Amino acid sequence: MRQPRGDSRGILDPAGLKRRVRFRRHLPAVPLRHWVEHYWLIDWDLSEPFEQRIVPHPAVNVVFQRDGDEPERAELAGVSQELFSITLTGSGRVSGVQFRPGGFHPFWRRSVAELTGRRQPLPGAVPDHVVCAGTDTERCQALNALLTGWAPRADPVNDEVMRLVETIRTDRNVRRVDEFASEHGVSVRRLQRLFLTHVGVGPKWVIRRYRLHEAIERAADGPLDWAGLAVELGYSDQAHLVRDFTATTGVSPAAYAQGRR
Template sequence: MRQPRGDHRGILDPARLRRELRFRRHLPAPPLRDLVEHYWLIDWELTAPFTQRVVPHPAVNVVFGQADGGPESAEIAGVGRTLFTVTLTGVGRISGIQFRPGGFRPFLRRAVAELTGRRVPLAEVPEAARAAGLPDHPDAVAGGTPAPAAGSVAPPARCAGTDAERCQALDAFLTAWSPRPDPASAEAMALAAEIRADRSVRRVDDFARRHGVPVRRLQRLFLEHVGVGPKWVIRRYRLQEAIELAATGPPDWSALAADLGYSDQSHLIREFTTVTGVSPAAYARSLH
């Protein structure tokens, strides 16, 4: 992949986001691309509060943020099961890392499901804190070499400078974290990528049969390496596709429901409304 993906899957009202914020994606350094989907950078100067809603991907993000000249924050965002809503004000910047589904396990080195639905300060994960030049959090998991004492070393800013400088800082951070190669993570990433790309993947048992693996093993693999089960991944990718298509023009919802594997149009409408808080037709009208 020579360019980051250009779709808006999961972003509600992407045109408004691009009007209000400077949003762009960049690829990481080549050695990191097997595990990292892309870096995402946002900058804003707002005269009024701006609220953005996102239907999360089955992916972990590491997010460095800075607002109104304050100190830089750093956190790990596990896979979000519910709609993510954020309100931005004033002036600020974000430098984010979106890992491939399954790509964060070689960094975390334990079950990614531990982070699902959670946002954890980077300092609470010792390996990440050391890579970032942060002191270990007092409640962090024990083990490994102690991090530098608070104030002994000023960690480099990830939200400052040009796009190239910010991407280089993220590259350096991930490289210092030293991910461990993991064949099971590679398997999980390949399976998740297939689910995303292939609309014919609709049922976990059929997908397991296609790859000659027991359903329970597939479920354990996804929980350990992706953070959610394969059924959730299938449904989330299909729903994000429906959201993306709604942004390009009101589709034939009945035909789309059948194409995406929903039992009927009502099933698609219920899931769309439950996750986004608005019906498909109302969402499409709001955009057009």
């Protein structure tokens, strides 16, 4: 049986996050697993503010958040191309759905690019029974009820796009859009159109984001041959990787690695 993803890719300073909040992942109901990566739950009770930064995945999220005694709010978050930062204070909880890249399209049924870079209240009235409170099981059941109520429909084209994104994620040899398109028997133009419609961002961005996730993860593990890593990840040279890393995370690779150690 598939287990929730165990890596911390995209989370800057994951050890710091886990020291300050309760963070865990759970699988959705079986019929939803084709489209949903996992549910992610966070609870906190802090004596001082805590800022968490995330380098987002090419994925849509649905988020239920409650801060202190405030009413729970429901939000739809499209793929973010910028560094995401949130400051947590006091006590609260978050119950989130991370869709697989491309996995939100069967629920949305329109171009997912409409949501890219946007966070907005969850469209439509949220059913009364969808209140993400109580035990982890109860929170996951509420999310299952919400997503099942949207009645997603299987779509062969969408399945194709999800497979292509998964190939990019797992195969580090995927470095160029034109070569990838040719290998899979699709034109570059069609590949770009499919990714924008079903994922929300283009294939070049997806390739770069997954390679950068790997660079961030490896930077925290110890000293690196950055020139060699740049070649491995398909960058033209070390300087290009360093610029991309710094622009995305807000710190240089050396500063990030030193901070984690």
